[in-house]
Amino acid sequence: MHAVLVNADNALVWSEVPDPIRKDGEILVDIHAAALNRADLMQRAGNYPPPPGWPEWMGLEVAGVVRAAPAGSRWRPGDKVCALLGGGGYAEQVVLPADMALPVPEGLSMAEAAAIPEAFATSYLNLCLEGGMKAGDAVFIQAGASGLGMAAIQLAKHVGAKVVTTVGSDDKAEFVRGLGADVVINHRQQDVAAVLAEHPVDIALDCVCGPGFGPCLANMAQGGRWIVIATLGGELCEINLRTFFRKGLKLIGSTLRSRTSAMKAEILQSMEKLLWPAFSAGTVKAVIHRTLPIAQAEAAHAILQNRENVGKVVLTVGDN
Numbered sequence: 001m002h003a004v005l006v007n008a009d010n011a012l013v014w015s016e017v018p019d020p021i022r023k024d025g026e027i028l029v030d031i032h033a034a035a036l037n038r039a040d041l042m043q044r045a046g047n048y049p050p051p052p053g054w055p056e057w058m059g060l061e062v063a064g065v066v067r068a069a070p071a072g073s074r075w076r077p078g079d080k081v082c083a084l085l086g087g088g089g090y091a092e093q094v095v096l097p098a099d100m101a102l103p104v105p106e107g108l109s110m111a112e113a114a115a116i117p118e119a120f121a122t123s124y125l126n127l128c129l130e131g132g133m134k135a136g137d138a139v140f141i142q143a144g145a146s147g148l149g150m151a152a153i154q155l156a157k158h159v160g161a162k163v164v165t166t167v168g169s170d171d172k173a174e175f176v177r178g179l180g181a182d183v184v185i186n187h188r189q190q191d192v193a194a195v196l197a198e199h200p201v202d203i204a205l206d207c208v209c210g211p212g213f214g215p216c217l218a219n220m221a222q223g224g225r226w227i228v229i230a231t232l233g234g235e236l237c238e239i240n241l242r243t244f245f246r247k248g249l250k251l252i253g254s255t256l257r258s259r260t261s262a263m264k265a266e267i268l269q270s271m272e273k274l275l276w277p278a279f280s281a282g283t284v285k286a287v288i289h290r291t292l293p294i295a296q297a298e299a300a301h302a303i304l305q306n307r308e309n310v311g312k313v314v315l316t317v318g319d320n
Contacts, residue, residue, distance in 0.1 A: 003057045003091035004297045006044050012297045017057075020088075020095040027075050027098045028068040033114035033291075034059045034089040036300055036313040037147065038230070039257065043087075044301070050087030051257065059089020060257070063104055063113035064317075073098045080104040082113040084121055084264055086257065090297060092317055099265035102272050105279035108286065115286040115312035116279070119151035121264070122256045123205070124271045126227045127155060130252050131203040135160030138221065140196065140204040143232075144181055145172035147287075147312040152205050153179045154284045158275065164199050166192060166208075168307070175310050179287075193219055203227070210234030217251070218243045225250045287311030 005015045022028045040058040042048035050056065063082040069075040075098055083101040088094045104113040127133040139156045143149045144165030156163050157180035164183040167173045173184045185195045193215035200221040206213070210233025217226055218240055226249065244251075256264070278284035289309035292300045293316055300313050 001092040003055065003088070004059075004294065005057055010044070012044075012301065014295055014297075017055075017091070020055075020093050022068055022095045025070055025073075025098055026095045027066050027070070027073070027081075027101060028093060028095050029062065029064040029081060029083060029101070030067050030093055031062045031064040031089065031091060031317045032110040033064070033317065034062045034091075034294070034315045035111075035114040035118065035147070036304055036315065037061070037118050038232075038304060040090075041301060041304055048257075054086035055088030055091070055094070057088055057090050059087060059091065059094075060085050061114055061117040061119075062089040062094060063110040064094075066101075067093070070098060075101065080110075080113075082117055084117040084268060086261075090294065090315065097261045097265065100261060100268060102268055102276075105276050107280055107282070111288055111291050111314045111316060112286040114314055115147065115288060116151075117268070118256070119147045119312070120155065120275065121267050121271060122148055122229065123152040123155045124274070125256055125259075125267050126205050126229060126252075126254050127152060127203060128159070128270075128274075129267070130227050130254050131205075131225045133159055133161055133203055136162075137203055138162040138164065138199065138201040140201040140206075140216075141165040141181075142204075142206045142208045143167075144176040144179075144184070145310045146207075147309070148205075148207065149176070150179055150287045150311055153181050155275070158278055158284055161203075162199075164196070164201055172310055192216055196220070200224075205229065207231075208233040209237060211237055213237040214239045217249065220247060220249055223248045223250075225252060227252045227254055229254055229256075289313055291316055 066079040081101040196219040204226040207230040209231040289311040
């Protein structure tokens, strides 16, 4: 089969690789679409290696058709599935634990289904499990127009929470309001911490951090939970610890990729119960910025690198 490899010049090359070998408890999937994530850029740069046992090439979420499955499993050859991976999605085929796949929601395309697992599982893990989100909570979501942001906003609104989010342009502000965001902060024009002082939040999902983190944390509601999943704005900041402990705040570091396959499967199954009816009804959507053939993976990466996307970028495989 073929997969996208990173060559010595750091270019993406559609290359021949060994066919995957299915083990007990795994399914073999013919990939039709693979969605991009910023983690792919980190992996390409050599800073985010895949967990042991997963292919070396990038790709954390796919949709496709089951080619082979273990006897007695949920899946049969021909089933349409979307899946969360530890890596290996930029390819023609992948093997994965059977319980890390979910059915393609009724009415969705392969590209839309591929855009679901990573962003929505990350949102569900952090907002619902780590943050304990419930109806009536106020939730702060950084980078609301990103693939993760659009998933987190929709999940929060589906549960009945108020959403405060950041964007970097007026066009993106309009986009996230369409997803249901209640308070939209243009971080290029507004002081994020000052807005949070007016709208204290119970939970924050933060992929930015950096120097502005401390003042924002200080403006949380009593007992707030601030969940850090990345540090795109910088790794260092200053925190007022007096405010931190007087408010009873919780600072939580979290990644989805480092979780065990069994834990990921539990997250996916819980997420399916909560969100799959909403996907099929169209009340929660996988938002696609652009779809490109996998041979144009270089151009797809450039879209993420330049922060041009509003929603997910998806690669299609073969004639699908």
